[in-house]
Amino acid sequence: MDVQRLELLRELAVRGSVTAVARATHRTPSAVSQQLKVLEREAGLPLTERSGRGLVLTDAGRALAASATDIAVALERATAVWDTFRNRATGDVSLVTFPTAGQMLLPGALQDLADHDGLAVHCTDMDPELSDFPALTSEYDIVLAHSMRGQHTWGGRGLTSVPLMTEPLDVGLPTGHRLATRASLGAADVVGETWIGVPLGYPFGRILHDIELQTGSRALVTQRFADMRLIESFIMAGLGIALVPRYTSSADPTGRMVLKPLRGLDAERQIVALMRPDRAERLAVRTVVEALRARATQVQAEHAAATA
Amino acid sequence: MDVQRLELLRELAVRGSVTAVARATHRTPSAVSQQLKVLEREAGLPLTERSGRGLVLTDAGRALAASATDIAVALERATAVWDTFRNRATGDVSLVTFPTAGQMLLPGALQDLADHDGLAVHCTDMDPELSDFPALTSEYDIVLAHSMRGQHTWGGRGLTSVPLMTEPLDVGLPTGHRLATRASLGAADVVGETWIGVPLGYPFGRILHDIELQTGSRALVTQRFADMRLIESFIMAGLGIALVPRYTSSADPTGRMVLKPLRGLDAERQIVALMRPDRAERLAVRTVVEALRARATQVQAEHAAATA
DNA sequence: AAGAACTATGTAGTCTGGCTACATGGACGT
DNA sequence: ACGTCCATGTAGCCAGACTACATAGTTCTT
Numbered sequence: 171m172d173v174q175r176l177e178l179l180r181e182l183a184v185r186g187s188v189t190a191v192a193r194a195t196h197r198t199p200s201a202v203s204q205q206l207k208v209l210e211r212e213a214g215l216p217l218t219e220r221s222g223r224g225l226v227l228t229d230a231g232r233a234l235a236a237s238a239t240d241i242a243v244a245l246e247r248a249t250a251v252w253d254t255f256r257n258r259a260t261g262d263v264s265l266v267t268f269p270t271a272g273q274m275l276l277p278g279a280l281q282d283l284a285d286h287d288g289l290a291v292h293c294t295d296m297d298p299e300l301s302d303f304p305a306l307t308s309e310y311d312i313v314l315a316h317s318m319r320g321q322h323t324w325g326g327r328g329l330t331s332v333p334l335m336t337e338p339l340d341v342g343l344p345t346g347h348r349l350a351t352r353a354s355l356g357a358a359d360v361v362g363e364t365w366i367g368v369p370l371g372y373p374f375g376r377i378l379h380d381i382e383l384q385t386g387s388r389a390l391v392t393q394r395f396a397d398m399r400l401i402e403s404f405i406m407a408g409l410g411i412a413l414v415p416r417y418t419s420s421a422d423p424t425g426r427m428v429l430k431p432l433r434g435l436d437a438e439r440q441i442v443a444l445m446r447p448d449r450a451e452r453l454a455v456r457t458v459v460e461a462l463r464a465r466a467t468q469v470q471a472e473h474a475a476a477t478a
Numbered sequence: 479m480d481v482q483r484l485e486l487l488r489e490l491a492v493r494g495s496v497t498a499v500a501r502a503t504h505r506t507p508s509a510v511s512q513q514l515k516v517l518e519r520e521a522g523l524p525l526t527e528r529s530g531r532g533l534v535l536t537d538a539g540r541a542l543a544a545s546a547t548d549i550a551v552a553l554e555r556a557t558a559v560w561d562t563f564r565n566r567a568t569g570d571v572s573l574v575t576f577p578t579a580g581q582m583l584l585p586g587a588l589q590d591l592a593d594h595d596g597l598a599v600h601c602t603d604m605d606p607e608l609s610d611f612p613a614l615t616s617e618y619d620i621v622l623a624h625s626m627r628g629q630h631t632w633g634g635r636g637l638t639s640v641p642l643m644t645e646p647l648d649v650g651l652p653t654g655h656r657l658a659t660r661a662s663l664g665a666a667d668v669v670g671e672t673w674i675g676v677p678l679g680y681p682f683g684r685i686l687h688d689i690e691l692q693t694g695s696r697a698l699v700t701q702r703f704a705d706m707r708l709i710e711s712f713i714m715a716g717l718g719i720a721l722v723p724r725y726t727s728s729a730d731p732t733g734r735m736v737l738k739p740l741r742g743l744d745a746e747r748q749i750v751a752l753m754r755p756d757r758a759e760r761l762a763v764r765t766v767v768e769a770l771r772a773r774a775t776q777v778q779a780e781h782a783a784a785t786a
Numbered sequence: 787a788a789g790a791a792c793t794a795t796g797t798a799g800t801c802t803g804g805c806t807a808c809a810t811g812g813a814c815g816t
Numbered sequence: 817a818c819g820t821c822c823a824t825g826t827a828g829c830c831a832g833a834c835t836a837c838a839t840a841g842t843t844c845t846t
Contacts, residue, residue: 171553189823199822203823215564220812223822245481248542497794508836508837512796516832
């Protein structure tokens with residue numbers, strides 16, 4: 171019952187092909203195949219089945235892969251123990267973010283982490299439209315993901331998620347707009363406006379849909395953009411209004427746009443760190459997540475102070 | 479961060495010497511020493527310290543050994559998973575018992591387990607006076623131990639204990655004794671009798687002590703025996719009375735002895751199966767423990783039916 | 787006080803076992 | 817039917833964990 175072999179089985183469960191496992195573990199497919207064969211012989215029952223030109227896990231294989239995760243967690247917890255004893259988090263941590271969260275959290279968090287010698291954080295950004303957040307966890311230690319309340323697309327996949335912050339989604343208006351002097355807005359106030367939306371299928375879309383449901387009217391969506399900067403430039407040009415994450419865009423100092431909170435709607439998004447459970451145990455990873463979380467609460471506090 | 483090496487560290491924590499670990503794991507002391515050295519180099523901090531001619535773990539070493547236990551548990555749980563898939567418990571299970579529990583539970587339990595092909599249970603008995611129950615768990619998979627209520631001598635040592643039964647301790651009287659017609663006895667009834675006790679330091683001893691406390695008189699103890707058969711033979715010979723575990727001795731069919739429950743005293747012993755946590759996860763071990771537990775409840779039920 | 791008996795640990799050499807490189811044999815797409 | 821993608825066999829290499837033996841330190845004995 172070798173741990174390394176179980177680890178390969180677990181990778182197979184996640185990645186789905188021997189070749190992918192081989193690539194990920196810096197081995198040849200042959201080596202992976204051989205080890206899986208040995209594991210199967212030890213187990214005394216088939217763990218994989220051929221399906222087309224690939225192969226899939228049997229029930230037994232999946233069950234074993236699940237226990238392998240528990241072992242990996244225990245293992246990483248052990249290394250975290252001696253990392254704690256050495257009193258420092260070291261190693262490489264890779265991270266993907268979607269642009270807005272990265273802009274908001276990463277610079278500060280990385281500054282906070284600068285005094286950790288030997289801790290290297292490698293960041294990338296990825297368009298949330300193109301990315302399947304859960305799938306990214308096999309490539310990156312930390313995946314910054316966002317979700318609307320209640321819709322946990324990654325629930326039940328055995329991933330660890332740490333909530334970082336709840337960010338309200340406000341209505342962004344050009345400074346001279348007729349609603350720009352109001353303290354807050356209701357669905358009826360905004361449904362008649364010209365909207366700049368997000369691409370279809372984006373989680374934000376639901377809020378505009380809720381507005382339509384509440385008022386019984388349809389909203390006019392003229393453009394659909396994924397990039398928030400682009401959206402903001404359209405707002406400031408007076409070409410429409412849009413939902414804007416409050417903390418992210420408040421960074422814009424030009425004063426050509428104002429944000430108004432939405433009343434009576436569940437208009438906020440959760441930003442979470444998504445990780446494979448074993449990776450989540452690494453002290454280095456936990457340290458980075460903690461820095462992100464601290465930064466997130468600081469952003470919220472700063473903003474609350476600024477508006478008060 | 480190799481699991482095998484961590485396992486050696488854990489064994490060292492339990493057994494206390496490199497030589498003992500080597501013996502237990504069928505290796506030479508040199509091999510063990512080398513592996514521990516490698517582990518230490520990987521960890522980057524000392525895990526062991528020389529103390530006299532042996533060596534002891536440092537704080538870091540102990541912490542790491544503790545995590546190693548978690549890993550071992552997860553590992554055994556994984557093997558239990560595929561044992562379940564193969565739908566049979568196989569392998570060798572070793573067990574020590576003290577005589578009375580063995581006599582009461584083992585024959586029946588082993589009969590119940592006879593239909594499990596490939597499951598071999600190796601039993602031994604050991605005098606409870608001579609044996610340190612917790613220490614035996616490194617030599618045997620299952621240790622049948624008894625304790626009085628509330629005194630868990632093995633608490634906090636990180637062992638798993640499964641309660642099998644609670645056995646009342648009655649007063650054994652020769653059939654013609656003046657108290658033999660009573661339904662139950664109190665402390666005052668029995669304190670003046672001639673007693674056959676257990677060796678000093680035995681857990682039972684506390685009950686006789688309680689009797690003395692309750693009545694304010696001293697009990698006369700003429701003999702002290704560890705073997706229950708011996709005690710019973712003395713009772714039947716009219717040489718004294720004694721505390722007798724109810725289920726164990728009721729097997730005696732000669733009718734020359736009667737058992738009377740004690741009123742107003744906490745006169746019962748717990749019989750538990752004591753195991754190292756990793757071993758406790760093995761399907762084979764769990765199967766044997768379950769058979770013991772089933773047998774124990776059956777013994778209790780049969781006895782309740784017989785007296786009703 | 788000196789040796790015997792125990793501890794751990796170095797050193798040299800052996801051998802198991804997981805790897806790579808290459809070749810083979812199905813399954814899918816065109 | 818061919819090329820391409822899979823998984824998987826085979827042969828041989830090499831790291832790394834082991835044994836056997838030697839060494840050094842500590843404790844108990846006589």
